[in-house]
Amino acid sequence: MTEILRNGTGLAQSSIIAAGVRDEILSGTRRPGERIGQQALAEQYGTSRLPVREALRMLESEGLVTVVSNAGARVSKLELDECVEIYRIREQLDPLLVSLAVPNYTDEDIARLTELERAVAMASNVEEFLSADRTFHVESYRAARSPILFETVERMWNTTQHYRRAYSHLVGDDGLGLNHLEHQLMLAAFRDRDASEARRLLYSHIRRTRRAFTRHPEIFQEA
């Protein structure tokens, strides 16, 4: 009965550690190729190395970490080809997800999404933009109530996060204008409850980003 921070329903320490490392990778604290020591992680979270190892296996299955036997774990790196492949997947799945969500939108949903898009447009630095952009899209997917599809999309989003950041830093504010226009068109389709139009717009949105990556292969160069 002591109000000790209980692990909730089945939240083992390995899950907590995995979530922490995941956040650190997504936030850019840990960069691709960087080594992840078990001992260091164990000390950081005040546990033994055992839950750490399970956490690393979980992250490996998510594609965020690459484990080599007897050589340790590293943050996964992506080649341009692989990033393009993932974006091809997203070109298919994100539009499907949004097309499932649009019919379920309430007026409140659309008002909230409009506000979230304002936050994207008003972002004053790269980190703010990345965070707001992700929130906008994630929230636009919520009404689909398709947890498996959502998780699959989120996984694709996560593994490419670092390169989206690198691209944003590279181009600065250029291209944000197009991004804003596409978001506005999507919001219009949302208001019309036009699922197929929202689907096409999101497809183009992601496709354009994919082609932008192809124009900037230097992002994927070895450090």
Added chain:
Amino acid sequence: MTEILRNGTGLAQSSIIAAGVRDEILSGTRRPGERIGQQALAEQYGTSRLPVREALRMLESEGLVTVVSNAGARVSKLELDECVEIYRIREQLDPLLVSLAVPNYTDEDIARLTELERAVAMASNVEEFLSADRTFHVESYRAARSPILFETVERMWNTTQHYRRAYSHLVGDDGLGLNHLEHQLMLAAFRDRDASEARRLLYSHIRRTRRAFTRHPEIFQEA
């Protein structure tokens, strides 16, 4: 230098165990909802429970196993809604994958795929059919050389394997005729190197299966 069965490049015991359990789940030896004891697995593979736990975490991330804290691991069950969701994903990804493969087909590839389809048509029982059908599709994807997309598709395939088996047992030979016709049309598109036609045909192929599931919700009833 001793030719001891080396673990190859990074094949830890946890990966071996995970592969074994994965096979047992896919082959139907372990049924959805069935408990997976750590101790039993450890004895089966002659190791301690430690690699077993890592293996279960990996399978959990793949969606094949559901782990509840302090309550053990079980083979994942799927509701009809979830299975439909996964098939909606496959409707998008499998066609993309085949459309990437078709342009790369050699004449030998097409000859081999024709043979593999004959094996599907000649399958004399459910297990043979499932195995041959999977081989045909997997081989048709190989030329795409898109490992990430392939792995994603394979994951979707794996989590729904049990229900495909249940459906096949339920309907027997009915519907196999349509399956064969669709495969023949796909082969024709392959020979023409008509990627967009192959894509549409595979979309219809998977969509039809999804709708068949919806007509047989009894497959997903509690045992």
Added chain:
DNA sequence: AGTTTGTGAATTGGATCCAATGTAACGAGA
């Protein structure tokens, strides 16, 4: 007779300890 509660065993989660592999620094030789 059905429900509930308590006690027991079985199973899971975690920590410490030991072996094996990979890495790196150091030294010797060309």
Added chain:
DNA sequence: TCTCGTTACATTGGATCCAATTCACAAACT
């Protein structure tokens, strides 16, 4: 001075041991 080989160290992989939680069975109570 550069290269190669050897040795020492750090890190990972695995096994055994201990604590905590859950589940099952049985007994008692309503």
